[in-house]
Amino acid sequence: MRTSYPPGSPEQIAYRVIQDCADCDCCRPILDEACLFFPELYRLYDRQTETGRTPSGEELRALVERCNFCALCPCPNIRADIIRAKTAFVARDGLPARVRWVEDVQRIGKVCGAFPRLTGRLLSPTRAGRRLKRWIGIHPERRLPEFPREHFRAWARRRGLHRKPRAAAGKRVLYFAGCTATYLFPGVARATVEVLQACGLSVFCPPLSCCGMPSFLEGDREFTLRAASKNLAVLSAAAEEGYDILCSCPTCSFMLRGLMAEGAYFAEAYQKAVGSDPRFIRVPARARAGGRAAGGMEIFDRTMFQHILKDDGYFSGLDPLRRIAVAEKTFDVGEYLLQRVGEGAGPGGFSPLRRKALYYAPCHQREQHFGRPYLDLLRRIPGLEAADLEGNLYCCGLAGVMGFKHDFHDLSITLGGRLMRRIEEIHPQEILTDCLSCRLQFAQLLPYPVRHPIEILREALPSPAAGGTGGGGQRPAG
Ligand code: SF4
Numbered sequence: 001m002r003t004s005y006p007p008g009s010p011e012q013i014a015y016r017v018i019q020d021c022a023d024c025d026c027c028r029p030i031l032d033e034a035c036l037f038f039p040e041l042y043r044l045y046d047r048q049t050e051t052g053r054t055p056s057g058e059e060l061r062a063l064v065e066r067c068n069f070c071a072l073c074p075c076p077n078i079r080a081d082i083i084r085a086k087t088a089f090v091a092r093d094g095l096p097a098r099v100r101w102v103e104d105v106q107r108i109g110k111v112c113g114a115f116p117r118l119t120g121r122l123l124s125p126t127r128a129g130r131r132l133k134r135w136i137g138i139h140p141e142r143r144l145p146e147f148p149r150e151h152f153r154a155w156a157r158r159r160g161l162h163r164k165p166r167a168a169a170g171k172r173v174l175y176f177a178g179c180t181a182t183y184l185f186p187g188v189a190r191a192t193v194e195v196l197q198a199c200g201l202s203v204f205c206p207p208l209s210c211c212g213m214p215s216f217l218e219g220d221r222e223f224t225l226r227a228a229s230k231n232l233a234v235l236s237a238a239a240e241e242g243y244d245i246l247c248s249c250p251t252c253s254f255m256l257r258g259l260m261a262e263g264a265y266f267a268e269a270y271q272k273a274v275g276s277d278p279r280f281i282r283v284p285a286r287a288r289a290g291g292r293a294a295g296g297m298e299i300f301d302r303t304m305f306q307h308i309l310k311d312d313g314y315f316s317g318l319d320p321l322r323r324i325a326v327a328e329k330t331f332d333v334g335e336y337l338l339q340r341v342g343e344g345a346g347p348g349g350f351s352p353l354r355r356k357a358l359y360y361a362p363c364h365q366r367e368q369h370f371g372r373p374y375l376d377l378l379r380r381i382p383g384l385e386a387a388d389l390e391g392n393l394y395c396c397g398l399a400g401v402m403g404f405k406h407d408f409h410d411l412s413i414t415l416g417g418r419l420m421r422r423i424e425e426i427h428p429q430e431i432l433t434d435c436l437s438c439r440l441q442f443a444q445l446l447p448y449p450v451r452h453p454i455e456i457l458r459e460a461l462p463s464p465a466a467g468g469t470g471g472g473g474q475r476p477a478g
């Protein structure tokens with residue numbers, strides 16, 4: 001098929017994805033309901049086959065905007081090309097001002113958190129509220145949680161957690177709360193700190209930027225790299241000092257140890273650091289998609305592989321050694337707590353909680369392939385029945401901030417429909433999920449209470465341990 005898209009243009013990148021996926025065709029039957037991108041891709045392809053009409057530039061931009069990077073599809077190179085096309089569209093045609101506002105969750109949190117009563121009134125289902133939402137690019141039907149009186153950063157500062165704990169304070173961890181927990185659900189971040197402290201860990205909560213996923217998804221490379229670069233400086237310094245970096249949000253950990261680290265082991269700086277022979281490329285064997293080294297090295301002939309195995313991805317402009325240092329020390333909180341249980345230092349002595357809960361593992365948690373650690377932890381609580389929502393092809397549809405956007409709201413509800421129907425069939429007393437975007441979507445579409453599993457662990461902790469966790473058990477270094 002011949003097209004006239006200029007070489008290297010966003011249209012050409014997007015069109016090449018259509019060709020690759022049409023040639024393969026694997027995702028046509030599998031992702032017909034779980035993804036908005038593939039049905040549209042195959043519609044455009046089928047139309048071209050039947051009528052000879054190639055997709056227009058607008059259709060190609062609208063196509064790539066349907067991908068929420070849920071990672072349900074099997075080919076990382078295709079997802080990378082979709083992001084490349086989105087980024088190239090934004091670089092050439094710009095980003096609408098309203099999207100620029102919505103993608104900056106930290107700024108929304110700061111502004112709205114500073115005037116919680118006024119914000120609450122304006123974001124209520126009144127005419128003024130709907131008008132304000134529309135003005136800032138949020139769909140009028142999108143429900144927002146109440147903005148808390150105190151965001152997590154202020155809470156952590158009051159307890160001195162923004163300063164490094166003393167070196168002698170035992171095992172030290174840096175907690176990366178992420179924007180949504182910091183500004184919209186500080187109870188999740190507080191519970192995380194309290195559970196970690198109850199396990200004898202000294203917690204450090206420095207001010208950090210957004211992990212960058214919302215702007216990455218919107219194609220805003222400048223914003224994403226600025227945030228990533230700031231985070232990398234703080235996180236890599238902490239990693240070098242021996243801190244483990246813990247995320248309660250699976251999207252943040254996916255970004256820090258997956259996307260940001262992609263290709264970093266192939267960089268010359270790393271090859272020099274591991275003393276590679278100039279004829280070979282040496283990279284650690286991978287344990288999982290998160291990029292963590294599994295022990296042992298794989299060796300590739302440089303002449304054969306140098307054009308494939310290279311550090312030329314989205315984050316390649318950032319120091320590869322720092323990206324590796326951060327990736328190798330980043331963990332999901334649930335995963336980390338379960339490891340501590342194995343070492344005899346995890347949370348325990350839980351009080352009974354009598355209820356039936358349904359656990360939903362979100363997309364970016366599943367993509368990291370570390371199992372369902374929260375289920376293992378929750379099942380240690382007497383009386384709590386925690387069932388797993390089985391199946392890997394479910395998506396809540398909110399897609400970070402995409403579901404907030406005026407133009408994407410209805411698609412977001414449609415995309416989440418399959419998962420909502422499944423949950424309604426199960427009819428749980430409570431839904432547990434570690435993704436706060438999923439939580440917002442569930443709260444909008446379902447009648448069940450939704451919580452992060454860490455909040456349940458915190459609730460079941462024996463009170464003396466929990467009670468001593470408001471920072472009292474940990475003295476900052478000053
Ligand atoms: S994403 Fe990969 S498996 Fe799916 S259709 Fe495209 S090339 Fe095939």
Ligand code: SF4
Pocket residue numbers: 031034035036037038066067068069070071072073079
């Ligand atoms: S990452 Fe998710 S939304 Fe994007 S193409 Fe793959 S399955 Fe579809």
